[in-house]
Amino acid sequence: xxxxxxxxxxxxxxxxxxxxxxxxxxxxxxxxxxxxxxxxxxxxxxxxxxxxxxxxxxxxxxxxxxxxxxxxxxxxxxxxxxxxxxxxxxxxxxxxxxxxxxxxxxxxxxxxxxxxxxxxxxxxxxxxxxxxxxxxxxxxxxxxxxxxxxxxxxxxxxxxxxxxxxxxxxxxxxxxxxxxxxxxxxxxxxxxxxxxxxxxxxxxxxxxxxxxxxxxxxxxxxxxxxxxxxxxxxxxxxxxxxxxxxxxxxxxxxxxxxxxxxxxxxxxxxxxxxxxxxxxxxxxxxxxxxxxxxxxxxxxxxxxxxxxxxxxxxxxxxxxxxxxxxxxxxxxxxxxxxxxxxxxxxxxxxxxxxxxxxxxxxxxxxxxxxxxxxxxxxxxxxxxxxxxxxxxxxxxxxxxxxxxxxxxxxxxxxxxxxxxxxxxxxxxxxxxxxxxxxxxxxxxxxxxxxx
Amino acid sequence: xxxxxxxxxxxxxxxxxxxxxxxxxxxxxxxxxxxxxxxxxxxxxxxxxxxxxxxxxxxxxxxxxxxxxxxxxxxxxxxxxxxxxxxxxxxxxxxxxxxxxxxxxxxxxxxxxxxxxxxxxxxxxxxxxxxxxxxxxxxxxxxxxxxxxxxxxxxxxxxxxxxxxxxxxxxxxxxxxxxxxxxxxxxxxxxxxxxxxxxxxxxxxxxxxxxxxxxxxxxxxxxxxxxxxxxxxxxxxxxxxxxxxxxxxxxxxxxxxx
Numbered sequence: 001x002x003x004x005x006x007x008x009x010x011x012x013x014x015x016x017x018x019x020x021x022x023x024x025x026x027x028x029x030x031x032x033x034x035x036x037x038x039x040x041x042x043x044x045x046x047x048x049x050x051x052x053x054x055x056x057x058x059x060x061x062x063x064x065x066x067x068x069x070x071x072x073x074x075x076x077x078x079x080x081x082x083x084x085x086x087x088x089x090x091x092x093x094x095x096x097x098x099x100x101x102x103x104x105x106x107x108x109x110x111x112x113x114x115x116x117x118x119x120x121x122x123x124x125x126x127x128x129x130x131x132x133x134x135x136x137x138x139x140x141x142x143x144x145x146x147x148x149x150x151x152x153x154x155x156x157x158x159x160x161x162x163x164x165x166x167x168x169x170x171x172x173x174x175x176x177x178x179x180x181x182x183x184x185x186x187x188x189x190x191x192x193x194x195x196x197x198x199x200x201x202x203x204x205x206x207x208x209x210x211x212x213x214x215x216x217x218x219x220x221x222x223x224x225x226x227x228x229x230x231x232x233x234x235x236x237x238x239x240x241x242x243x244x245x246x247x248x249x250x251x252x253x254x255x256x257x258x259x260x261x262x263x264x265x266x267x268x269x270x271x272x273x274x275x276x277x278x279x280x281x282x283x284x285x286x287x288x289x290x291x292x293x294x295x296x297x298x299x300x301x302x303x304x305x306x307x308x309x310x311x312x313x314x315x316x317x318x319x320x321x322x323x324x325x326x327x328x329x330x331x332x333x334x335x336x337x338x339x340x341x342x343x344x345x346x347x348x349x350x351x352x353x354x355x356x357x358x359x360x361x362x363x364x365x366x367x368x369x370x371x372x373x374x375x376x377x378x379x380x381x382x383x384x385x386x387x388x389x390x391x392x393x394x395x396x397x398x399x400x401x402x403x404x405x406x407x408x409x410x411x412x413x414x415x416x417x418x419x420x421x422x423x424x425x426x427x428x429x430x431x432x433x434x435x436x437x438x439x440x441x442x443x444x445x446x447x448x449x450x451x
Numbered sequence: 452x453x454x455x456x457x458x459x460x461x462x463x464x465x466x467x468x469x470x471x472x473x474x475x476x477x478x479x480x481x482x483x484x485x486x487x488x489x490x491x492x493x494x495x496x497x498x499x500x501x502x503x504x505x506x507x508x509x510x511x512x513x514x515x516x517x518x519x520x521x522x523x524x525x526x527x528x529x530x531x532x533x534x535x536x537x538x539x540x541x542x543x544x545x546x547x548x549x550x551x552x553x554x555x556x557x558x559x560x561x562x563x564x565x566x567x568x569x570x571x572x573x574x575x576x577x578x579x580x581x582x583x584x585x586x587x588x589x590x591x592x593x594x595x596x597x598x599x600x601x602x603x604x605x606x607x608x609x610x611x612x613x614x615x616x617x618x619x620x621x622x623x624x625x626x627x628x629x630x631x632x633x634x635x636x637x638x639x640x641x642x643x644x645x646x647x648x649x650x651x652x653x654x655x656x657x658x659x660x661x662x663x664x665x666x667x668x669x670x671x672x673x674x675x676x677x678x679x680x681x682x683x684x685x686x687x688x689x690x691x692x693x694x695x696x697x698x699x700x701x702x703x704x705x706x707x708x709x
Binding site: 396397398399401402403404405406407408409410412413416417419420421422423424 | 501502503504524525526528529530534535537540541542543544545546550551554555558559562596613617
């Protein structure tokens with residue numbers, strides 16, 4: 001009797017999840033004298049061990065698939081390994097917010113450099129890396145560490161909480177107003193490394209500062225690198241923070257962040273996101289308006305190409321009356337790239353007279369690119385005003401023809417339209433340097449698009 | 452001297468033939484007007500000359516500066532010296548009038564000299580200011596987003612501003628008078644008249660005779676059913692104003708009958 005060959009009609013879905021396991025161990029949790037910080041780290045480690053790598057079965061991860069993440073390949077950076085890796089390009093170290101900066105923290109794999117204007121230091125301002133803060137200002141660090149983002153919120157938050165080697169601590173004492181912007185750069189070159197970061201910003205009552213933080217690396221042709229980070233921000237009563245976050249990770253970097261900003265009574269936060277890099281990003285950003293009369297604005301831009309996948313999950317929580325929030329995220333997509341924006345406005349019971357707004361606009365430039373836009377409202381108070389809007393569109397060919405008819409070549413015409421599309425976000429960025437950086441990214445990405 | 456020569460032009464859109472053999476020559480220094488009832492193909496002619504992709508040329512040629520421009524992209528036609536003032540100018544959100552016009556001027560300069568570094572900003576500002584004054588436009592206009600939230604009159608003035616800045620050799624004005632009140636019409640017409648001269652040929656496409664009181668044509672043509680059926684001097688426009696188009700229609704029908 002002849003054997004009937006087996007007919008395979010469908011390949012099994014890769015069940016990498018079962019074999020996906022990080023190689024980190026409990027010995028990597030850094031020792032510290034402060035018991036609060038020690039407990040925080042140990043709890044974070046336990047949460048990391050207990051939580052599974054997220055799968056698309058979880059609502060927040062439905063559109064972002066981690067099966068291709070080579071979890072076991074990542075190692076922590078050894079001390080001073082940065083000396084063997086590419087150094088950051090000069091233009092990333094230039095102040096983007098004016099001629100000078102009041103302070104700069106450079107975070108390198110296994111190393112760091114910190115500078116702060118002595119005048120600011122004499123006023124009690126702290127702007128330093130995480131390890132220095134831990135050794136020198138543990139009691140100030142206790143005021144915020146783990147208080148705003150809990151390590152148990154997710155696998156990657158737990159990982160960063162337990163093992164973060166790099167980080168920034170910014171503390172501004174009451175009523176200190178800093179004119180010169182502060183700047184930090186997290187430089188994460190290499191392959192097979194896990195860059196774990198923890199950014200902490202604490203503004204006391206009436207304090208005021210502008211802070212620009214960028215995460216960046218070159219693109220490596222093969223292999224993966226991972227970044228997991230926590231950002232915890234507290235804006236005290238009547239304090240004023242402008243926070244600009246840029247990510248230009250190499251296109252081999254898998255990037256995960258959990259970020260939350262808590263804004264107290266009459267405080268004000270102007271939060272700007274710019275994303276052009278990474279292979280995959282999952283970013284949770286939450287605005288927590290806890291004090292009456294507090295205000296927060298979130299402005300985001302992203303521009304993706306090739307196989308990039310950027311997922312921004314935003315939440316605006318109105319937990320007190322008379323709070324206002326305003327979110328605008330705009331993105332353009334090329335190649336086979338994909339973006340996800342998932343937004344939620346939550347209004348707590350009793351948080352009356354609040355005004356919440358969210359909008360996400362996408363320009364899909366390539367037939368193989370895709371943008372998902374999912375707004376959401378959950379309102380448990382009666383007297384509120386909340387509005388939202390979401391659009392996904394293509395370049396309008398009538399606009400292109402109009403520009404062509406003025407002698408502008410097609411590529412330039414399309415670039416002009418894309419730049420115009422982003423202009424409302426650019427208007428929200430008061431720094432010429434940041435605008436120029438993004439304009440340059442548009443030029444570069446559009447140029448590769450034509451060829 | 453440049454001339455735009457249209458010979459036996461047939462154009463269809465979505466399988467419907469709109470232009471059925473148009474012949475017309477426009478030289479620099481001349482002002483031509485094409486008049487005719489709605490739906491006779493006047494705007495189709497304008498868009499086809501500029502190269503809109505929706506219009507398919509099935510027969511004929513359009514020569515300009517020794518080239519059959521039907522083979523050129525719209526931007527190449529523009530850089531050769533052709534200009535279209537749109538009936539419905541398109542809004543480009545987020546792009547200022549100044550930024551847009553500087554990009555267009557630089558594209559033009561680069562076409563002449565690939566090494567060109569672009570017009571210096573002070574020189575461009577001066578140029579734009581001068582042209583805006585010509586059109587009685589407020590200086591804040593330069594910083595506004597192109598055509599976004601513009602009134603009907605502002606849009607048409609912006610078209611003429613572009614024409615004044617780009618200095619074409621042949622300009623087509625597609626129903627530039629539509630939607631304008633008499634003041635706006637006068638300003639726009641004065642702008643066009645200020646640009647008139649031996650270096651500019653103009654084709655005014657209009658439904659109404661009114662604009663021709665301000666922009667005096669050298670030649671008037673009547674278009675009907677996709678063809679130019681009658682040509683004459685400025686008095687043809689006045690005659691049409693008085694007697695309408697019926698007599699032309701009758702003339703054609705009789706012509707066909709006989």
